[in-house]
Amino acid sequence: MYIELKHINKAFGDFKASDDVSFGIEKGRLVGLLGPSGSGKTTILRIIAGLEHQDSGDVFINGKLVNDINASQRGIGFVFQNYALFPYMTVYDNIAYGLKVQKKSRELIKERVRELLKLVELPKLEKRYPEQLSGGQKQRIAFARALAPNPQLLLLDEPFAAIDAKVRQELRTWLKDMITQIGITSIFVTHDQDEAIEITDQIIVTNRGRVEQVGTPMDIYRNPHTPFVARFIGNSTILSEYGRLKGFDADLSKPYGVVRPEYVKVSKYGVIQKYQNALEEGIVKKVTFRGGYTELTVDMNGIELKAIHSLNDEIVSLGEKVNVLIYQIYVFDDTQAYQLINKNLNDSSLYYI
C-alpha cells in the first residue's frame, strides 16, 4: 500500500470528524473520497497532507510514518476548492512558487513552468494575474502549481465545486486524462457521486467520520454493503414496507429497503402478459423529462418510487394507470445491506433495462 491510514481519530470539540478511519491506497490510483458534507472526507484529506493533525492513529506514505512530518516536508501537491492562487502573483510566479522553494535554477524554473502551462493547455497566460482568469482556468493553474515541484501524491479538495456545470464536466474528463497520463497517485474529495463514479478507480465512501465502504465505482454502485451506501449511491427511493411488493418477502430483521429507478420498469397497463405474479399496478404521479430519458414517479397502493422510462418505450402520461415491474431492491439491517432479487422473475434473460 502506498498510502495507509490506521485508526485515525480526529475531533473538533464534540464533533467527531474522523472516527477510527483506516484504509489503504495503492500507488498510481485515482481515488475518490465520497460522502455528504460534514462526513469527514476533507478532514481525512487534510490529515494526509499534514494540514490537520489527527488526535490518534498513524499515517504512512510510501511505507514511512509521517505523523511528525510537517506539511511542507511531505512532498504532496494540494489543490484547493477555492484554488488558493496567490492573487498578487502572475500565473508564472504562482506555478514557479514551489520550484523557488526548492531553490531550482532560473532556467530550470522557466522550462518547468512552460512545460506545465503546456500540459494544462494554457500556454499564453503566464503574465496574467489570477483575477484575469476564469474559474476553469484558475483551477488548471492551481493544478499546474501543485504539480510543479513533482509531488509523489496529489490531493484535490472538491476541485470543481466552484465551477459551473458545463465547464465542470469538461474539466472532470480532462483531469482524469491528465492524472492517468502523469501516473501520479491522487486522492480526490467530492460530494458528487457522479463525479466520483465517473473519474476514479476506487471510491472510499465516508459518513459521519467513518469509512462506510471501499471499492471500485462499479462495486460500490452494484453492491452497497451498508445501509448508508445503499441509500446514498444512485437515485434511491427508500421503501419501508417492501414486503407488500410482489415477489419480495419481508424479512423482519431487515426492515428497510431501497430501490433504484433503473431496476424499475414501467409499461402501459395490460401490455405485458408474462410475470403476472410479479407485475404491480400503479398510477403515474410525476413525469420529469431528463433529456436522454424520462423519470417517472409511480404510486403503487401507497408506495411511491421512481423509475427510468426509456424514450423508446411507449409514452405514459400523468395520472395514467400502469404496470410496474421491480427487478431487485436492496434491503438492510442496522449494519449491512443485501441485494434482493424479485423471486417471481424466473426468466433471467429479463434483467436490467
Add this chain to the structure above:
Amino acid sequence: MSKFNNSGYVRKESIWKKIIQKGLLTWLILLVLWFIASLYYTDDFLPSPLTTLKGAISIVTNGTLKEDVAISLLRVAKGWSLGVAVAVMLGLVVGQFKIFGWILEPFLSFFRFVPAIGLLTLFLMWFGVGEKSKVVLIFYATIFPVMVNTIAGVRAVDTSLVQAAESMGASGIRIFFTVVVPSSIPNIFTGIRLGLSGAIISIVAAEMLASQSGLGYLIYTSRMYYRTDWIFTGILTLGLLGFLADRLLQFLGGRYLKHFGVKI
C-alpha cells in the same frame, strides 16, 4: 460602426451628472451660502469669499503661506514616514506572532485612545519646544492607525494561501514574506491613509499651542490681528493639502499596488 448597431442610440453622460458626481456642485452651493451669510456680518467676524481671496493673495505673494505650508508638510513627512515604517514592522510582528501580541496589545489598546494632543505637554517637556517634539507627536499619531490596521491585515490572511505555500514546502519565514506580507498590503495601505489624516490633525493642533511657524501657527496668530480672512485661508489650505495628499496616496496605491488588492 457595426452594422448591427444603427439605431443611433448613444448613451450620453450628462454634464450635470458629472458636476454633481465630482462634488463641484456641493462646493458651489457652499460658496454661495458663505457669500450670503457674509453679507450679514462684518469681515472681522465672517469675511466674504472675496475678502478671503484677497487675504489669501496677500499671504501668498509675501511668501508667508508658502513657508508655513512647507514647514508643516516637512514635519508631517518626517513624523509620518517614520511612524509608518515602525508601525508596519511592529504590526506585522504583532499580528504574526501571538507572543508579541500578548505583550504589546494591552499597551496598544490603551494608548490608541489617548490622542496625540493629550501628550503634547509631556512631549514638550521631554523633547523641547523645537522640531523634535513635533516629529515625535506626528510619529505617535501615525503609529496607532497603521499598526492596528496592519495587525488586522495579518490576521485576516486567507489560511488557504498559507496552506498552499506550506504544501509546496515553504518555510515559515518564506510564507511570512511571500504570503502574509503581500496579503496584508490592502489593510496596511488603509492604515497609512488614516495615519496621514491623523498626522495632519495633530500637527496643526501642536503648532497652535507650541510653535512659531506652520499652518496651525498661522491660523492661531491671525486671530490677534483680526485677520479672519487669513484664518479662513489657513483652514482652506489645510483641507486642500489633506485632500491632495490623500489623492496622491490613492493614485500611487491604485497604480502600484493594484495586484495586491488595493482598491481606490
